[in-house]
Amino acid sequence: MSLFKARDWWATVLGEGEEFDQGCLCVGDVDNSGTGHDKVVVGSYMGVLRVFSPHASKPGEASKADAQLLEVQLRDPVIQVEVGKFVSCSELLHLAVLHPRKLCVYSVSGLVGNVEHGAQYQLKLVYEHHLQRTACNMTYGTFGGVTGHHSLCIQSMDGMLMFFEQDSYSFGRFLPGFLLPGPLCYCSRTDTLVTVSSARQVESYRYETLAVATDAETRQNSDQQGKTAGKRLTADWTLVLGEQAVDLCVPTFSQSTTSIFVLGERNLYCLKDNGQIRFMKKLEYNPSCFLPYASVSEGTTNTLLGNHTNMLLVYQDVTLKWAAQLACVPVAVRLANFPDLKGRGWVTLSAEGHLQCSYMGTDPSFFSTPKVDAREADYSQVDAEMKSLQKVIREVTRSQDILPKTDAEEDLSVTASVSSSMDDTSQALIPEINGVPVPSVTVKIKVKSRCALQGPKVTVCVQPPLAVTQEQFVLEPLGVGATMAVTFSAFLNGEYPPADLTGDVAVSYSSPTELNPAGVPRVAQCKFFLPLRLVCCPTSTSKNAKYKVTVDTNKPPVNLNKVFPDFAEKSEDKEGNAMAFHFISGARVTVLASKTSQRYRIQSDSFEDIWLVAKELVQRFDSHFQALGVKDFRNSFSGPIPLSEYFETVDQHFELRVSAEKYQDLLSERAVQFRAIQRRLLTRFKDKTPAPLQNLDTLMEGTYRQVIALADAAEDNRALLERAFSRLRSASHLLILLVTLWQGLGPEQSSILEATLLPLLHDTPQLGWEESVDAAVSHLLRTCLSRSPKDQALSLASSQLTMPRDTSRLKKHITLLCDRLAKGGRLTLSSEANAPTPLLLPGVCGVEPIAEAPADLEEPPLEMESAAKFIKKKQPSKKVKKDAAVSQAGSMLVCLRFPSWEPGQGHQGVVQVTAPMSGLSQGVKGLGKAPG
Numbered sequence: 001m002s003l004f005k006a007r008d009w010w011a012t013v014l015g016e017g018e019e020f021d022q023g024c025l026c027v028g029d030v031d032n033s034g035t036g037h038d039k040v041v042v043g044s045y046m047g048v049l050r051v052f053s054p055h056a057s058k059p060g061e062a063s064k065a066d067a068q069l070l071e072v073q074l075r076d077p078v079i080q081v082e083v084g085k086f087v088s089c090s091e092l093l094h095l096a097v098l099h100p101r102k103l104c105v106y107s108v109s110g111l112v113g114n115v116e117h118g119a120q121y122q123l124k125l126v127y128e129h130h131l132q133r134t135a136c137n138m139t140y141g142t143f144g145g146v147t148g149h150h151s152l153c154i155q156s157m158d159g160m161l162m163f164f165e166q167d168s169y170s171f172g173r174f175l176p177g178f179l180l181p182g183p184l185c186y187c188s189r190t191d192t193l194v195t196v197s198s199a200r201q202v203e204s205y206r207y208e209t210l211a212v213a214t215d216a217e218t219r220q221n222s223d224q225q226g227k228t229a230g231k232r233l234t235a236d237w238t239l240v241l242g243e244q245a246v247d248l249c250v251p252t253f254s255q256s257t258t259s260i261f262v263l264g265e266r267n268l269y270c271l272k273d274n275g276q277i278r279f280m281k282k283l284e285y286n287p288s289c290f291l292p293y294a295s296v297s298e299g300t301t302n303t304l305l306g307n308h309t310n311m312l313l314v315y316q317d318v319t320l321k322w323a324a325q326l327a328c329v330p331v332a333v334r335l336a337n338f339p340d341l342k343g344r345g346w347v348t349l350s351a352e353g354h355l356q357c358s359y360m361g362t363d364p365s366f367f368s369t370p371k372v373d374a375r376e377a378d379y380s381q382v383d384a385e386m387k388s389l390q391k392v393i394r395e396v397t398r399s400q401d402i403l404p405k406t407d408a409e410e411d412l413s414v415t416a417s418v419s420s421s422m423d424d425t426s427q428a429l430i431p432e433i434n435g436v437p438v439p440s441v442t443v444k445i446k447v448k449s450r451c452a453l454q455g456p457k458v459t460v461c462v463q464p465p466l467a468v469t470q471e472q473f474v475l476e477p478l479g480v481g482a483t484m485a486v487t488f489s490a491f492l493n494g495e496y497p498p499a500d501l502t503g504d505v506a507v508s509y510s511s512p513t514e515l516n517p518a519g520v521p522r523v524a525q526c527k528f529f530l531p532l533r534l535v536c537c538p539t540s541t542s543k544n545a546k547y548k549v550t551v552d553t554n555k556p557p558v559n560l561n562k563v564f565p566d567f568a569e570k571s572e573d574k575e576g577n578a579m580a581f582h583f584i585s586g587a588r589v590t591v592l593a594s595k596t597s598q599r600y601r602i603q604s605d606s607f608e609d610i611w612l613v614a615k616e617l618v619q620r621f622d623s624h625f626q627a628l629g630v631k632d633f634r635n636s637f638s639g640p641i642p643l644s645e646y647f648e649t650v651d652q653h654f655e656l657r658v659s660a661e662k663y664q665d666l667l668s669e670r671a672v673q674f675r676a677i678q679r680r681l682l683t684r685f686k687d688k689t690p691a692p693l694q695n696l697d698t699l700m701e702g703t704y705r706q707v708i709a710l711a712d713a714a715e716d717n718r719a720l721l722e723r724a725f726s727r728l729r730s731a732s733h734l735l736i737l738l739v740t741l742w743q744g745l746g747p748e749q750s751s752i753l754e755a756t757l758l759p760l761l762h763d764t765p766q767l768g769w770e771e772s773v774d775a776a777v778s779h780l781l782r783t784c785l786s787r788s789p790k791d792q793a794l795s796l797a798s799s800q801l802t803m804p805r806d807t808s809r810l811k812k813h814i815t816l817l818c819d820r821l822a823k824g825g826r827l828t829l830s831s832e833a834n835a836p837t838p839l840l841l842p843g844v845c846g847v848e849p850i851a852e853a854p855a856d857l858e859e860p861p862l863e864m865e866s867a868a869k870f871i872k873k874k875q876p877s878k879k880v881k882k883d884a885a886v887s888q889a890g891s892m893l894v895c896l897r898f899p900s901w902e903p904g905q906g907h908q909g910v911v912q913v914t915a916p917m918s919g920l921s922q923g924v925k926g927l928g929k930a931p932g
Contacts, residue, residue, distance in 0.1 A: 004322070006324040006325065007359050008357075009056055009341060010357040011358075012052070014042060014353035015046070015353055018044040018046045019351060020042070020331060020332070020350070021332070024042060024078060024081065024332065024349065025040070025332040025355075026041050026334065027039065027040050027041070027335070027347055028083030028084075030083050030095050031069070031108045031121065032092045032093055033110075035339070036337060037053075040052040040053075040347055040355070041095060043074075043078030044077075044353070048072070048073055048078075049072045049073075049081070051070040051071075053067055053069050054067050069110070069119075069121045070122070072123050074097070076100060077099065079098045080098040080137055081098070082140055084140050084150040085150045086105045086140070086150055088166040092107070094106065095107070095123075098138050098154065099135070100134050101131050101134060102128055102129065102131060103129040103135070104127075104128040105127055105167075106124060106126060107126050108123055126167075127166070127167040129169060133156035133157065136156060137183065138153060138154040139153050141186035142188055144191065144207055144211070149166065153184070155184050159175045159179075160173065160175075161174075163210075173213055173233055175197070176235075177199065182197060183195065183196055184248065185248045185249060185250045187258055189258040190206070190258065190273045191207045192204045192207065192236060192273075193205050193210070194250065196245035200241050201239060202260075204237050204238070205235055209234070210233065213233040239271065243266060243267065246287055246288070246289075247263045248260070249292055251292045258272075259273075259278060259292070261290070261292045261301075263290045266282065268280065268281040268287075270317075280318075281318045283307075285307045285308070285311075287307050288307055288331055289332050290303055290304065290333070291305075291333045292304075295316055297316065300317050302314060302316050306326070306329070306333055308329050310326045311323055322360055324360060326348060326356070328352065328356075331350060332348070333347065334347045336357070345357050345358065346360075411524075412447065412507060412509060413524070414447055415526060416444070416446075416526050416527070416528035418444075422534070423439065423440045423441060423442055427440040429467065429491070433495055434584070436537065438584060440490065441534050442489050443488055443503070444486075444487045447483070447484050447507055448481075449482050451480055452479055452480055452512065453477065454511075454512065454519050455477065456477075456478060457472065457474055457508050457509070458475065458486055458506075459508070460472070460504070460505055461504045462490060462530075463502070463726075463761075464726065465492060465495075465497075466503075468491075469490075470488045491534070492534065492584055495585050497583050497609055497726075499727075499729035499730040501531075502528075502529055503529075504527055505525065505526050505527070506523055506524070507523065508521065509522055531566070532581070536583045537582050537584070538568075538579075538580065539580045540580055542590050542603075545605055547606070547645055549603070549610055550600070551614070551741065552635070552637065552638055553621065553634070554636075555598060555633055557593050557594060557597075557600075560593055562624070563621065567579060577592065577593045578590065583609055587605065589604040607642070607645045607646070607731060608731045611731065611734035614737060621633070621635060637741035637742045641739065641742065642738070643811075643815060646731050646732075646735050649724075653725060653769065656717060656720055656724050657721065660714065660717050660765075661765075663713055663714035663717055667710045667711060670710060681697070681700065728769065732757045732758050733758070735757065736757060739753060739818065743821050749828070752780075756780060759776055770807060771801040771803060774804065774809060774810045774813060777813040777817050781816060784826060784828050784829075785821075
């Protein structure tokens with residue numbers, strides 16, 4: 001071990017692939033603990049802010065996890081961090097973080113924990129300033145001699161000094177003859193700001209001179225000041241260096257004599273506060289950072305200097321006193337006071353994120369006597385000891401309940417039951433809708449506890465326009481084995497059908513533990529399903545309808561009266577071939593069963609209202625055949641997918657969003673006009689000499705009426721938009737159901753498709769359905785529905801979603817999504833096996849590859865076919881297609897389909913043959929003679 005080596009006291013590596021520079025490191029008691037020990041604050045160009053409280057660690061041992069107090073991912077890169085008194089009404093230290101276009105001041109506070117995990121630290125924004133110019137660096141100090149708090153000065157990339165006094169902007173001044181920004185620091189003794197210009201000279205500007213200079217908003221105004229415009233900004237003194245400066249520092253340990261240290265590319269300068277050179281040291285290496293600090297000798301100053309040869313050098317004025325080897329090149333070095341470290345330690349940071357706390361000196365080497373008898377390990381004894389330790393760990397874990405249990409069923413069980421019949425007396429707030437009485441149904445929530453629980457609260461949530469009589473219940477504390485039940489009624493509270501008949505119940509409570517008698521907050525949830533009879537009633541069938549959907553099954557037709565016994569009371573068809581549902585909101589849906597085939601048609605004049613009946617029909621078919629013991633029952637849909645009808649619903653919703661935006665803009669304009677007229681009138685009324693109103697009162701009254709009319713129109717549009725979004729959700733649910741039946745998607749793929757087309761439960765002005773769905777569908781088209789894994793381009797850029805101009809792009813993407821699914825695409829979130837596998841559709845012979853995903857989804861290069869063209873099922877061909885094949889390396893895959901050979905059945909046979917090229921013709925001849 002080398003004698004001249006920095007003694008490692010604590011070290012860590014920050015992140016992966018992050019970059020750091022001079023201003024990314026600072027030390028101080030940022031959490032105001034009062035112990036006198038410093039914390040290390042590090043910010044990176046990737047926007048990650050970290051706070052550490054280092055502890056001593058042995059050489060070669062990893063740093064403890066509790067040394068890191070805080071880690072926050074900020075939105076913008078961190079250029080510089082400083083700790084000071086930046087809040088006027090507080091004497092506490094705060095953290096200033098400089099971003100390229102923003103200055104933020106935070107408070108770091110710690111909350112003492114009740115368990116062994118220790119304190120919890122949080123970062124709270126006190127205030128921020130948005131900068132008009134891109135920042136380069138900053139400095140702080142008691143500008144103007146003000147005591148008790150610090151002011152901030154930021155230097156922009158175009159040479160402007162921006163001064164901030166806490167949460168207010170003071171003024172800005174452009175430096176004369178500016179070209180490129182240089183290091184910046186503040187000298188408190190002379191109240192001056194010192195920088196190194198691109199002319200390679202040190203320049204000093206008094207704060208008083210900056211404050212009274214001409215206030216120029218642009219560099220042109222600063223350079224072309226008139227004689228009467230104000231005082232021209234000039235430097236107090238300048239000193240030519242002849243080289244570019246790496247860093248600049250003014251130590252504050254002595255107020256009697258002030259020195260200005262400048263680190264050049266080849267020299268180290270020490271200047272007096274009037275610009276005279278005190279001493280200069282010529283360097284024989286390339287420096288990277290430096291830090292002056294107090295010396296034990298009177299009248300001298302020590303300087304800690306790092307270079308690009310991984311060395312840390314200590315100079316007393318111009319004399320080298322110590323040299324230590326580091327593990328990496330430091331770009332920033334700070335002096336800090338840490339617990340359990342006698343004297344002061346040095347904190348160094350490299351450009352790659354190596355953070356190290358070390359000290360100077362030597363460690364004594366003690367002679368350790370080696371072991372005399374080294375024996376081999378007894379593996380059986382080690383195994384027995386490991387088992388005993390694991391047993392102790394299990395017992396301790398079982399006895400000390402520090403964290404809440406992962407299974408909520410151990411403490412509380414929640415069940416919901418819906419009444420099979422409607423209430424005798426309806427609890428609905430609206431008695432009738434379109435002359436039809438609005439029913440209600442009773443829901444009972446049963447809560448059973450297995451241990452003592454405190455303060456349980458029950459919350460019920462249903463989707464609008466559904467409503468309940470009571471949404472929240474506060475229960476009494478539950479004992480061990482206690483059971484409590486609450487009841488409420490659900491009903492329709494709007495003149496349009498809901499998109500979902502599912503309700504959610506959440507029970508929040510506190511479960512006490514040994515270490516936390518007050519209780520750990522827990523939540524238990526359950527769902528309940530409201531009956532279809534709640535929103536519709538039986539009615540007479542209708543033969544003609546605008547929209548029709550056909551569902552196929554693989555079993556003989558069933559009696560609809562047995563499938564829908566609750567709607568069979570008013571059915572006119574006793575054979576069960578037709579069933580009609582009349583929604584309370586006005587729409588009518590008819591279900592017709594074919595007498596000769598296994599098909600069922602659902603038709604209505606409203607496309608969205610088909611959803612609830614189609615969902616109920618599929619679910620009741622599954623339950624019916626499952627009760628009969630049929631295991632191979634399957635629902636299917638043969639197409640075409642009604643994309644044009646679905647797009648009509650999308651356009652209606654988007655038009656209402658556009659109208660809402662227009663109403664908002666018009667309302668803002670009229671409000672601005674109304675306030676302007678008010679100010680004019682107020683000025684006239686306050687005038688000592690009365691002046692005519694010039695019809696301002698009439699204009700004000702007319703503007704007021706326009707504001708009220710626009711507000712009413714915006715409110716009406718909002719109600720229509722809420723209704724349109726509910727219909728859009730119903731149409732999306734129907735589209736998902738049809739695509740699932742069409743392609744036979746599994747539960748996992750159906751959930752991905754549902755999350756893609758239904759990402760939102762509510763529309764907001766900031767985020768709407770169109771842009772959310774477009775982003776989700778585009779992601780699927782670039783990943784799992786791409787042509788091959790090579791074409792997958794995962795975009796990690798967090799671009800902001802904005803409202804589109806129209807819905808044409810969204811329609812193209814949804815159509816392309818259905819096209820990819822029709823050609824064998826698979827919906828999956830895993831990175832592997834994303835390349836779609838060929839799928840043989842009925843009526844299609846051979847394997848057709850999926851079209852290549854366009855690089856730019858704005859304008860797909862391939863010509864989009866109509867939805868009906870690629871979705872419609874082709875009729876089975878009666879000829880044997882022998883030449884349908886996909887060539888592979890040295891072999892050929894042939895798909896042959898034969899006409900139906902079973903009497904009365906419409907099935908077709910598909911045979912796949914993989915054979916060498918030479919024997920392909922003979923195999924085809926043999927297969928083409930007699931199927932089966």
